[in-house]
Amino acid sequence: MHGPKAPDYIRNLAVYVPGKPIEEVQRELGVSDIVKLASNENPLGPSPKALAAIARALPDLHRYPDGSGYALRKVLAARQGVDIDEIILGAGSVEIIEMLARTFLADGDEAVFSQQSFVSYRLAVDQVNGRAVMPPATAGRAHDLPAMARAVGPRTKLMYLANPCNPTGTYFTRGELDRLLGEVGERALVVVDQAYREYVTRADYPDALEDVKRGRNVMVLGTFSKAYGLAGLRVGYGIAAADVVATVNRVRSPFNTSSLAQAAAIAALDDDEWVARSREHNLRELAFLEGELGRRGVCFTPSVTNFVLVEFDGDVRELFLEFQKAGVIIRPVGGPGLVNCARVSVGTHSENLRFLAALDRLVVVKARP
Numbered sequence: 239m240h241g242p243k244a245p246d247y248i249r250n251l252a253v254y255v256p257g258k259p260i261e262e263v264q265r266e267l268g269v270s271d272i273v274k275l276a277s278n279e280n281p282l283g284p285s286p287k288a289l290a291a292i293a294r295a296l297p298d299l300h301r302y303p304d305g306s307g308y309a310l311r312k313v314l315a316a317r318q319g320v321d322i323d324e325i326i327l328g329a330g331s332v333e334i335i336e337m338l339a340r341t342f343l344a345d346g347d348e349a350v351f352s353q354q355s356f357v358s359y360r361l362a363v364d365q366v367n368g369r370a371v372m373p374p375a376t377a378g379r380a381h382d383l384p385a386m387a388r389a390v391g392p393r394t395k396l397m398y399l400a401n402p403c404n405p406t407g408t409y410f411t412r413g414e415l416d417r418l419l420g421e422v423g424e425r426a427l428v429v430v431d432q433a434y435r436e437y438v439t440r441a442d443y444p445d446a447l448e449d450v451k452r453g454r455n456v457m458v459l460g461t462f463s464k465a466y467g468l469a470g471l472r473v474g475y476g477i478a479a480a481d482v483v484a485t486v487n488r489v490r491s492p493f494n495t496s497s498l499a500q501a502a503a504i505a506a507l508d509d510d511e512w513v514a515r516s517r518e519h520n521l522r523e524l525a526f527l528e529g530e531l532g533r534r535g536v537c538f539t540p541s542v543t544n545f546v547l548v549e550f551d552g553d554v555r556e557l558f559l560e561f562q563k564a565g566v567i568i569r570p571v572g573g574p575g576l577v578n579c580a581r582v583s584v585g586t587h588s589e590n591l592r593f594l595a596a597l598d599r600l601v602v603v604k605a606r607p
């Protein structure tokens with residue numbers, strides 16, 4: 239073994255398993271024409287305006303980016319109606335999730351998040367030797383916000399809420415969030431991760447940006463990786479009170495967002511039409527996918543996002559490999575309350591048909607006597 243011994247909390251870290259890249263599956267299985275429905279990417283691709291902005295920025299690649307991301311923060315601030323110093327940028331919002339843990343969790347300090355929520359919360363907390371407090375989700379796989387409020391103790395510094403939640407696809411309402419924020423008060427910074435916000439059309443969905451503006455102890459997170467179609471560039475943002483942002487900025491790597499990411503994000507923000515088209519596509523195809531699952535008697539959790547959590551009868555690890563052989567990459571999830579579940583992203587219509595065809599062959603047929 240080379241190198242010094244890492245502390246136990248590092249050696250014991252779970253390894254994040256990303257959705258398999260298409261090229262890797264092609265190499266491993268020798269199958270071509272692969273459909274990736276594993277990482278909740280925008281099936282329509284990036285905004286053409288973002289692509290044009292990247293092309294325009296290329297000749298300056300020898301220059302370091304603006305480390306503060308001033309121009310992007312300025313556009314974001316104007317759009318969101320906040321001050322520029324209330325915005326922090328990250329190499330994806332996952333980096334901000336990690337910066338928050340580094341900033342606020344000293345050894346043994348606690349972060350509360352739902353047991354059936356985004357894996358990055360767990361990794362962020364474990365990496366800094368913090369303590370993860372994870373109340374189980376409700377029977378409907380939603381955040382159990384009253385239980386989460388009760389889990390806040392004297393050592394709690396952070397609460398991560400995914401709204402909507404990955405991998406469950408569920409959301410909580412304005413009334414539920416108000417109650418939670420009332421109960422938590424100033425005892426913890428409540429981080430509301432809205433990575434899928436652009437897809438949600440429910441009237442009772444709360445945009446936690448309103449809570450930041452009301453001076454509540456909240457940071458809201460957004461990303462360009464999902465509806466904006468820029469997952470490969472790595473750019474996301476957090477909005478909170480200026481003093482919270484200034485504190486988190488102390489642990490930010492100086493040039494954490496690239497010049498191309500900043501340029502593309504600015505252009506993508508100016509392409510409402512692309513986001514609207516992506517949302518409409520998603521609503522249509524999500525309804526189609528859920529309808530087809532229902533018709534086949536396959537269990538799933540109703541979703542407001544661009545993916546569906548499907549619950550299989552059989553071993554999901556085996557099924558995942560079978561789907562892969564059929565050229566369809568889905569994302570197995572696991573852990574308490576999610577046994578034999580997989581997350582399936584909404585693709586193009588033909589990609590969704592490919593998934594359903596494989597499902598018929600691998601699952602539905604078997605289920606019939």
Ligand SMILES: *Cc1c(COP(=O)(O)O)cnc(C)c1O
Pocket residue numbers: 278329330331332333356400403404431433460461462463464469472473474
């Ligand atoms: C995809 C996702 C993100 C965004 O990740 P990036 O680092 O911005 O690509 C954040 N939170 C949740 C819950 C997600 O599913």
